Structures are given as C-alpha cells and as structure tokens.
Amino acid sequence: MSTDAPLMKEPDANANPPVDGSELIRLEQVTKRFGDNTVLDHLDFSVNAGKHVTLIGPSGSGKTTILRLLMTLTKPDEGTITVDGQQLFPAPEKQVREVRKKIGMVFQQFNLFPNMTALRNITEAPVTVLGMSKGEAEERARDLLDLVGLADKADARPSQLSGGQQQRVAIARALAMRPQVLLLDEVTSALDPELVAGVLDVLRNIARTTDITMLCVTHEMNFARDISDQVLMFDSGRVIESGAPEKIFSEPEHDRTREFLSAVL
C-alpha cells in the first residue's frame, strides 16, 4: 500500500482540479418524481471539493437518487446540476460527456463486466475514453489493483472473485478514470458480512491518502463516522439535518434523525 499516495496525486487529466474547499457540486431546486412519488422535492444541495460527505436516511428518502442524478443515470424533472462550474443538467450530450469525466461511481452490485478480466475492466475506459495507451493503462491498472489489495487477481474474471474482491476491482475501475468525485452507492450492502471490512478499509485508505471528493450513501454508520467531514440526514427527499459526524451521531437535533439512528446503530 505504499504506492497509493503518489498514484492518486499525479496531475489530473481534467486539468485545474478545484482548490480544496471551493464548491464542486451544486444541485439547485432539483425535483425528481417517479410516477406520483416525489423522491426529491426542490432540493438544494452542494458539496465542496475534497470533502467526504455521507448521506444517511431511511430507504426511499432520495439518497441514492442524488448519486444517480450526478452520474446521469437518471434525469431530474426540474432544477439544475452543476459540477466544477460546468452544467451537467440541463446540458447538451457533448457537454454531459465532458462533465461526466469528472465523476466516478461504485455500485451496490459491483457491475463489473463479466466478460472481461479484472485488469481489462480497469483499462477499458482509460484506453477508450481518455485515449491512454494500452501499456500505460495496464501499468496504472496494476498499481490500482495493488492499492485495493488484489495485485494477484489481474487476470481473474469477476466470476472467479468473491463479492468483496469484485467490489474492490470496481473501486479500482472507478479510480482509473481519475475522477474528481467518487460516488459510493451502498457499496457494502450486497456483501457477506465478513467481506465488508476489506472493502471499507480500501475506501478509508483512499479517503485518507487522496484529495478525491467522496459522496457516499451507506448504512455502515461506523464507516460514515470515520471518513465523513459532513453527514446529511435525508427524509422524504429533503435534508432535515446536517453537520459533522460527531454532532449528528452523538447529539442529533431532529427527532427523525434520532429515530433513524437508534434503528440502525
């Protein structure tokens, strides 16, 4: 794990990463409905560069929807989304592709490409999208596999890996695109309990050693407490409480937050 720090600090292809602390993500008056169900209701929400923000709250409260909106997997019905000063929604497809380069995502179900080796899963997008040479992409991919503790699994297919290993490859795959923002969508929820710690350790390490901005939906409250600069409590598509993890977890102000935390802790 000695290679991780220089690996992640290398110059970013996207140029001019925002200075730590400035606003990187902004959602303004974002509304998202699924049929009659309003999941997000005129939400205003922003994240500063380099911060690690955790979204907590009951299921159906709109946390995952925010990540999916940022990854452009779904579109809002109203509102605007801006990332690093460039509009992501509404925006023409070409601009969406540009802005999306700044964002990476790790999914609950890993979503590795089963027809490719672990290495190829990681190199495919850097080669195709960033135009990196195959040799360079593979070298970086091996470094990333090392970072997630899977240096010996480069040639393994996803079906030959455990859930935890697959998820760590998925993390490496997302990092290979050098995103400014990493979206983590309940990344340990589909894992057997004994595999959760390994994945969380990798993420803790990344949170500690890189300046990547993290937006995290999780039910792992200890993990949230460890890595977060800020915790947002969601309920019914609105942020009902936010603050430093010590504050939210130790002395929540809102009744709903107290109820939720006593149910999950």
Add this chain to the structure above:
Amino acid sequence: MKWDWDAVSDFMPHFWDGLLVTLQALALGSLISFALGLVWALLMRTPSRWVRWPVGVVTEFVRNTPLLVQLFFLFYVLPEWGVTLSALATGVIGIGLHYSTYTMQVYRAGIEAVPPGQWEAATALNLPVARTWRVVILPQAIRRVVPALGNYVIAMLKDTPMLMAITVLEMLGQARLYSQEHFQFTEPLTVIGVAFILISYLASLLLRALERRLVH
C-alpha cells in the same frame, strides 16, 4: 422390396454433390441469419420509430409467410426486376432472410437479459454507446443466446430441402433426380435421411461444445 447396395454406391457420387450444396446453403444461410438478425435486433432498439416501425413490419411479414413462397418470389419475381442470381445464391438469401426474423427475437431476448447495471457501469465510465454495445452488451447477450441460435441452425438444416423447389440440387434434389432416372427410391431417400440425422447430431455436439466453452 429389396435393398440394393449397388444402387447405394451408384447414388453416392450424386449424394456427395448434394451434401456439399446442403452444407453450403446451411453455412451461408446461418451466417446471413445471424448477421441480419442482429441488424434487425439493433434497429429495433433505435429511439426513432421511423426506423423501428418499417423494420417491425417487414420482419413480421417475412416471419409470417411461408419460406417456400418467399423462395419462389425471390427466384421468379426478382429476375423480372432485373436482379438475377444463381439458384443457390437465391436460396441462401431466402433461407437466411427468413431465419433472420427468428434470430432477431433470440438476440432481443439476449440483449434484454443483460442486467441494467451493465449499462449503468458503462455510463459511469463514460464509454461511448457504440463501444458499450460492442465490448459490454453484445458479448454477454450473444453468449446467452448461442444455444437458441444453434437450434435454428438445425431447423434451417431441415428446411434446406425446400431449395429443391427453386432447382437447387441439394441432397433431396439429388435423391429425387436419381430416383426418377433409375426408378429406385428406397436407397437414395434412405441415404439422405441418415445424412440428415448425422448432420443434426454432429451440429448438436458442436453446439454443446461451444456452449461449454462460452459458459466461462
């Protein structure tokens, strides 16, 4: 009725000619149906209904009219429009086109069976749509549908005798020709019957081997 081995050996040179034509028709017909079926399946997924609608109508029409009628149409009507092809080429196109309207449904099922998470991962990695199809979706979809496609190859084999109707001398054509010249029906028809069984069986073995390889 007597079994005449001399008639069998007498027929064999014709049989080999017919076998070659049958296998050619099967191989080329399969290739066309695999390729064209994929084209139909992809066209049916374009956002524009001005593409989907005509493709839907044409393929529905081809699927629901008899292959024999289509073969006659291609063979006797196309030349009137100035398109003249050999009988075998016409037959291969006819059978390939006909079966492409079945394989397109096989592909469709295979494509729909690829989990949405694969599309989402490709979006998250910013892969272009064409690239996503080529390296993520289709390899997974096609792997799933190989058994079903193989079944259509065997069905196609059993339809190759229809080419006889447009003067292609495949196995049945050769057997019929021989029978009519020599008034011996039992031997040539038996020989080609056995040949059909053997080809089907070999094809299914090949298919199973391919399936086993694709599982991993």
